[in-house]
Amino acid sequence: xxxxxxxxxxxxxxxxxxxxxxxxxxxxxxxxxxxxxxxxxxxxxxxxxxxxxxxxxxxxxxxxxxxxxxxxxxxxxxxxxxxxxxxxxxxxxxxxxxxxxxxxxxxxxxxxxxxxxxxxxxxxxxxxxxxxxxxxxxxxxxxxxxxxxxxxxxxxxxxxxxxxxxxxxxxxxxxxxxxxxxxxxxxxxxxxxxxxxxxxxxxxxxxxxxxxxxxxxxxxxxxxxxxxxxxxxxxxxxxxxxxxxxxxxxx
Amino acid sequence: xxxxxxxxxxxxxxxxxxxxxxxxxxxxxxxxxxxxxxxxxxxxxxxxxxxxxxxxxxxxxxxxxxxxxxxxxxxxxxxxxxxxxxxxxxxxxxxxxxxxxxxxxxxxxxxxxxxxxxxxxxxxxxxxxxxxxxxxxxxxxxxxxxxxxxxxxxxxxxxxxxxxxxxxxxxxxxxxxxxxxxxxxxxxxxxxxxxxxxxxxxxxxxxxxxxxxxxxxxxxxxxxxxxxxxxxxxxxxxxxxxxxxxxxxxxxxxxxxxxxxxxxxxxxxxxxxxxxxxxxxxxxxxxxxxxxxxxxxxxxxxxxxxxxxxxxxxxxxxxxxxxxxxxxxxxxxxxxxxxxxxxxxxxxxxxxxxxxxxxxxxxxxxxxxxxxxxxxxxxxxxxxxxxxxxxxxxxxxxxxxxxxxxxxxxxxxxxxxxxxxxxxxxxxxxxxxxxxxxxxxxxxxxxxxxxxxxxxxxxxxxxxxxxxxxxxxxxxxxxxxxxxxxxxxxxxxxxxxxxxxxxxxxxxxxxxxxxxxxxxxxxxxxxxxxxxxxxxxxxxxxxxxxxxxxxxxxxx
Numbered sequence: 001x002x003x004x005x006x007x008x009x010x011x012x013x014x015x016x017x018x019x020x021x022x023x024x025x026x027x028x029x030x031x032x033x034x035x036x037x038x039x040x041x042x043x044x045x046x047x048x049x050x051x052x053x054x055x056x057x058x059x060x061x062x063x064x065x066x067x068x069x070x071x072x073x074x075x076x077x078x079x080x081x082x083x084x085x086x087x088x089x090x091x092x093x094x095x096x097x098x099x100x101x102x103x104x105x106x107x108x109x110x111x112x113x114x115x116x117x118x119x120x121x122x123x124x125x126x127x128x129x130x131x132x133x134x135x136x137x138x139x140x141x142x143x144x145x146x147x148x149x150x151x152x153x154x155x156x157x158x159x160x161x162x163x164x165x166x167x168x169x170x171x172x173x174x175x176x177x178x179x180x181x182x183x184x185x186x187x188x189x190x191x192x193x194x195x196x197x198x199x200x201x202x203x204x205x206x207x208x209x210x211x212x213x214x215x216x217x218x219x220x221x222x223x224x225x226x227x228x229x230x231x232x233x234x235x236x237x238x239x240x241x242x243x244x245x246x247x248x249x250x251x
Numbered sequence: 252x253x254x255x256x257x258x259x260x261x262x263x264x265x266x267x268x269x270x271x272x273x274x275x276x277x278x279x280x281x282x283x284x285x286x287x288x289x290x291x292x293x294x295x296x297x298x299x300x301x302x303x304x305x306x307x308x309x310x311x312x313x314x315x316x317x318x319x320x321x322x323x324x325x326x327x328x329x330x331x332x333x334x335x336x337x338x339x340x341x342x343x344x345x346x347x348x349x350x351x352x353x354x355x356x357x358x359x360x361x362x363x364x365x366x367x368x369x370x371x372x373x374x375x376x377x378x379x380x381x382x383x384x385x386x387x388x389x390x391x392x393x394x395x396x397x398x399x400x401x402x403x404x405x406x407x408x409x410x411x412x413x414x415x416x417x418x419x420x421x422x423x424x425x426x427x428x429x430x431x432x433x434x435x436x437x438x439x440x441x442x443x444x445x446x447x448x449x450x451x452x453x454x455x456x457x458x459x460x461x462x463x464x465x466x467x468x469x470x471x472x473x474x475x476x477x478x479x480x481x482x483x484x485x486x487x488x489x490x491x492x493x494x495x496x497x498x499x500x501x502x503x504x505x506x507x508x509x510x511x512x513x514x515x516x517x518x519x520x521x522x523x524x525x526x527x528x529x530x531x532x533x534x535x536x537x538x539x540x541x542x543x544x545x546x547x548x549x550x551x552x553x554x555x556x557x558x559x560x561x562x563x564x565x566x567x568x569x570x571x572x573x574x575x576x577x578x579x580x581x582x583x584x585x586x587x588x589x590x591x592x593x594x595x596x597x598x599x600x601x602x603x604x605x606x607x608x609x610x611x612x613x614x615x616x617x618x619x620x621x622x623x624x625x626x627x628x629x630x631x632x633x634x635x636x637x638x639x640x641x642x643x644x645x646x647x648x649x650x651x652x653x654x655x656x657x658x659x660x661x662x663x664x665x666x667x668x669x670x671x672x673x674x675x676x677x678x679x680x681x682x683x684x685x686x687x688x689x690x691x692x693x694x695x696x697x698x699x700x701x702x703x704x705x706x707x708x709x710x711x712x713x714x715x716x717x718x719x720x721x722x723x724x725x726x727x728x729x730x731x732x733x734x735x736x737x738x739x740x741x742x743x744x745x746x747x748x749x750x751x752x753x754x755x756x757x758x759x760x761x762x763x764x765x766x767x768x769x770x771x772x773x774x775x776x777x778x779x780x781x782x783x784x785x786x787x788x789x790x791x792x793x794x795x796x797x798x799x800x801x802x803x804x805x806x807x
Contacts, residue, residue, distance in 0.1 A: 014661035030559040032632075034660030070633070074659045187613045187656040187663060190566075190647055193640065 001150065001172075002057045003046040004110035005080065006101060007039040009064060009071040010121040023221045035071050038116025040078075040185040041178040045146055046114050047079045048183065054148045057081045059108055063097060065089050069201070076196035077188035083201040084108075090213050096206070098130035103209040105135060110173065112155065117142050117177040128177035138170040141177040334764075334798050336425045340407045343383055343426065347404060351386055354396045359434065361385040370429045373422045374415050374479075375679075378764060380423025382409070387434045391509060391517055391548045397430060398546065398794075399515025407797045408513075410542035412484025413455065415476040417686065418763030420541045421484065424798045432483050435548060438462055447506060447523045449551040452483025468554040471498035475672050483547045489539030491759030493672075496720035497590040497628065498555060501538050508534040509549035513790035523551045536785065541761050542796040544789045560632040561590075562639050563664035566646075566655035567619035571697040574621050577651045578693070578719055581625060584642045588635055591626035592720030593671045596700065599716040602729065603670050606677040610670055613656040623652075623719070624671050626664075674716050678727050681712070685728040685738065687745050691754035693722045699748055700726060706740055723758040746772040761800075768802045779805055 011017065011026070012034040018027040035043075049055040060080035062068045065088070072083045086100050101113065118125035132139035140146070140157030144165065147156040153172040158165050160179045170176075188196075206213050234240045244251045351360045361367065362384060371380045388394045401408050407427040414421045423429060432453035439449040446468050450459060456477040460470050472485060474492040484490075486508065489501050498504060507522040520534045537547050568574045574594050581589055595603075597620050603610045614622075629635040639657070646652045658664035678684045691699060700715035703726065707713060710730065717725040726745065730737055746756050750772040757766055757773070770779055783805045786793070793806055 012661045014665070032559070032561075032661060034662075037660075037662070070636075077659075184611075187565075188659050189614065190564075190643055190652070190655040190657065193657060194644055194647075 001055045001112070002059065002108065002110040003049060003055045003112045003114060004059050004061060004101075004104070004108055005039070005043045005046045005075070006061050006063075006097070006113070006115045006127070007043060007071060007075050008036040008116070008119045008121075009033050009062065009068045010036045010119055013037055013120050019222055019224050023223055025219070025222050033067070033071070035074055036116050036119045036121075037185075038118060038120070038178055038180070040116075041180070041182050042114040042116050042176075043075055043078055043080060044183045044185040045143075045176075045178060046112075047186070049112075049148055050079075050081075054150050055112070059084060059110065061086070061101065061104060063088060063092055063100060072201060073196055074188060076199045076201075077193040078186055079192060080199075082199055084204065085201055086204045086206060086209065088206050088213060091215070092213065093215050093217060094124045094126035094130055096211060096213055096215075097127045098134055099211045100206060100209055101127075101131045102134040103211060104204075111153075112148075112172060113137075113175045115175070115177050117179055128175055132175040135173075135175070137173050137175050138168075139175040139177070140168050140170050142179040143176050144179050144181045146176060146182065334424055334803065337407070337793070337797060339405060339792070340427075340794070340797070341405045343406060343428065347400075347406065348384065350400060351384070351397065354393055354400075355386060355388060359387040359389070361387065367429075370411060370414070370431065371422055373419055374476075375417065378419035378422050378424075380409070380425060380427065382423040382426055382429050385429045385431055387431050389434045391435075391511065394430065394432075394435075394511045394546055394548055395515040395517050397428075398511055398513055401428060401794055402514045402792055405792055405794065407794050408546075409796055410483075410487070410546045412453065412481035412487070413476065413479040414484075415480040416484070416488060416763060417688070417760045418757070418765040420488070420761050420763030420796065420799050424764060427797065430546060432481060432546070432548070435483075436481075439549065441466060441468075442523065443467075445523070445525075446554045446556060447551055448554050449507075449521065449523065449549065450482060451549055452481060452486075452547050454482045456480050456482060456485060463554055464557065467557050469557045470494075471504040471553065471555060472501065475675065482550055482552075486538055486547050486550050487540065487542045488761045489759070491718065491721065491723065493591050493593070493718070495718065495759075496592055501552075502535055504553050505534065505538055505550055506553055507551040508537050508547055510534075510537045510545040510547050512545045513792065513795050517548075518545065521549055521551055525553070536789075539761070541763060541800050543786060543800045544795065546795070558628050558630045560627075560629045560635045561661075561664065562627045562636055563658040563667050564625045564639065564643055564655055565613045565658075565667040565670070566623045566625065566643070566652045567614050568621040568623055568651065569653050570620055573651045574623055574719060575693060577623060577646060580646060580651065581642065584645070585625070585627055585638065588627040588629035588638065589625070589720075590628040591624065591718075593624040593717070594719040595622050595624075595671060595674060595716035596620065596697075596714065597622075598712055599674050599714045599727075600670065602681055602712070602714060603673050603677045606680040607669070607673045609666075610673055610677075611666060613667060613670075614654045616654070619653060622670070624667055671716070674714070674725075674727075678714065678729055681729045682731045683729070683733040685730075685741055687724075687726040687741075687756075688758050688760040689724045689726060689745075689749050689754055689756060690722055690758035691724055691749060691752055693719065695752050696722065696724045699724065699745070699752075702748065703728065703741070703745070706744065707737065710734075711737055721758075743772075749773075764799050767799050768804075770800075770802055 012032040015032050020027055046058045050058050058080045059082055060072060060075035061084045062072045063086040069085055072085055076083055115128045128141055142160045143157045144160045145158035155170050155174055157168050157176060367385055370385045371382050386397055388397060409423045409427040409429050411421050411429050411431045435451035435453040437451045441448050463469055471494060472492050473494050474480060474490055486501055486505055507520050509521045510518045536544055578592055581592060597618055600622055604612055627635055627639050643655055658667055697715060700713055704713040712729040714727045714729060715724060717723045728741055746769055749756050755773045756769055762770060783801060786801060
């Protein structure tokens with residue numbers, strides 16, 4: 001059984017995001033880029049399945065400009081068997097990514113696709129659902145626990161939903177998107193970094209996969225959230241009540 | 252659950268994880284401690300004498316009553332120092348308080364017991380004074396007026412910054428007046444071209460770091476205590492920290508100082524020049540003199556630009572000689588991008604993994620004898636990473652490294668740093684700890700740990716870690732509880748050993764109260780004599796931070 005994992009290169013989550021002065025986007029130059037944390041979790045889950053003998057191969061897929069190869073190498077150093085890089089310099093929206101993944105599925109024929117529930121840069125949370133829809137596969141999103149039954153070709157997924165945990169059972173092939181509590185991703189050790197250097201990476205372009213990168217969305221403006229105003233010290237209870245009544249108008 | 256801002260959530264989760272080790276960790280101490288302290292104080296203060304014990308009253312396993320007695324009996328042991336209140340010092344009276352109120356306004360003259368407890372106690376709760384007055388000047392002139400008056404009245408003074416020192420240098424011993432620089436926290440100027448920052452002494456290091464960050468610069472100094480410590484205190488202690496290997500000590504980075512002498516004279520040496528060979532460079536006297544020669548009120552510091560590419564590797568070595576060879580190689584092959592080279596032994600690693608929440612072994616497959624953390628900082632992500640990877644893989648082939656992990660994102664990098672930076676906290680949680688901060692020639696450094704281990708046998712866990720790149724060993728002896736027998740095995744052996752190997756008994760923590768009388772292990776009598784005459788010249792009444800830095804015998 002083969003597992004396909006999608007990984008995205010994003011601004012490192014510990015970096016303070018700065019908006020470009022012309023409001024066209026955020027500053028990415030000279031900024032630390034890393035693998036989307038949810039993608040790391042997705043990859044870790046796939047690697048654990050392979051290590052416990054439930055899967056035979058883990059293929060990591062990334063999309064974007066050539067710098068994404070660094071992220072892909074990280075994925076290979078974590079333990080993915082091989083990589084696929086879909087080279088594109090234009091902006092990819094969730095639907096593009098989903099269509100590319102769909103077409104890669106026709107080539108790779110995986111039984112399971114694992115993705116992060118969302119990327120921390122655009123917070124879209126759409127790709128996994130779209131892939132499942134396009135492929136007409138069952139989906140288990142926001143997974144906090146995944147149990148794979150190889151014999152029955154079934155996967156049981158605990159989903160983190162607003163009112164608790166929902167458990168769903170999916171027939172393979174299926175799509176899973178991972179939530180934060182699913183696992184703790186491993187580190188890339190030196191021997192594995194060394195091994196990763198010789199792992200194969202296949203390269204595609206969106207055109208080769210018959211996906212036209214054309215968007216119906218236009219980014220009008222990117223702005224920072226309004227700054228919180230500084231607090232004031234009140235000198236008496238009366239003043240506090242007065243401010244709550246007349247200024248904040250909450251009592 | 253769905254579709255929220257995940258960047259913010261992740262950051263929050265990290266914060267929560269980190270709350271396990273706040274610094275200073277006063278808030279997390281068990282509630283019985285304060286009661287313990289009071290008990291301890293009653294036992295410790297005998298009129299005009301004070302027995303200064305170097306025992307942290309942390310030990311959670313100890314019961315209050317027994318414990319107080321224990322401390323007292325221990326106080327007469329070899330580790331305690333009998334310090335006597337200098338009878339020349341006047342006692343504070345109401346008139347003094349009124350005078351200070353006249354200078355500072357009543358709001359900045361603090362006699363409130365609760366606030367005084369904080370000012371009287373160091374963050375490890377090892378040392379506690381009984382000062383009745385805390386002054387918070389807002390300007391250099393106010394500091395000058397305070398000192399002028401104190402000198403005239405012969406009132407002893409303790410300058411205080413963030414109070415994060417480790418040798419009892421920042422808290423009163425008896426009833427000294429505490430002069431806190433906290434209210435002097437303005438950044439005065441920053442020159443983006445030269446990277447020279449001028450600020451007041453009370454600026455918290457972390458605030459300066461974030462100010463500089465927004466300007467695209469960093470502080471040449473980084474410490475675990477950055478959230479509380481103040482730059483004036485850092486300069487007065489000549490704090491070392493994690494970036495010393497790359498950027499050098501504060502003697503190099505501090506370009507100017509404004510300091511107030513004991514008689515109120517303001518020494519304006521606040522230059523912002525890289526080069527200035529005009530006479531004696533007096534500012535150096537105030538760097539590392541722990542507030543005993545004057546109060547630093549302003550500093551100008553040279554700050555390096557912030558470089559975008561930081562990489563951290565966590566490595567395992569089979570023996571200490573591999574660590575040394577690795578350091579040599581790293582200096583050669585990583586050259587200009589090497590920014591930290593830290594080491595910890597397996598005892599330190601186990602301690603962190605067992606006692607620190609959130610600590611995770613990056614190399615869990617087997618236990619190694621030594622671990623090394625290497626950080627590189629440079630300007631080009633891809634070439635830096637390539638360089639580091641090539642170096643690491645080469646070192647692995649040469650068997651200098653037996654295993655290793657390379658951080659792939661900032662989060663992983665901080666989790667590697669946590670293993671090194673979390674050791675002091677893990678030690679505090681493990682029970683009693685005897686801490687030594689030593690400079691020793693690198694090749695001999697670990698011999699001391701091994702000798703100490705064979706001396707103490709199974710009675711104690713001897714832990715070695717530190718800034719290998721700077722030849723700075725943190726030797727810590729961890730025991731379930733404080734024990735005089737163990738202490739007499741450690742001291743004076745550790746000082747004698749260090750002295751014999753031409754090391755320093757205080758690499759970066761200072762002498763403070765803890766090691767004032769131990770200065771001769773590192774400095775010759777002639778040197779101490781000159782120091783004493785400088786002290787006498789600048790502070791003839793010895794009102795500034797008394798009982799500390801220099802041995803009592805040389806001062807009286």
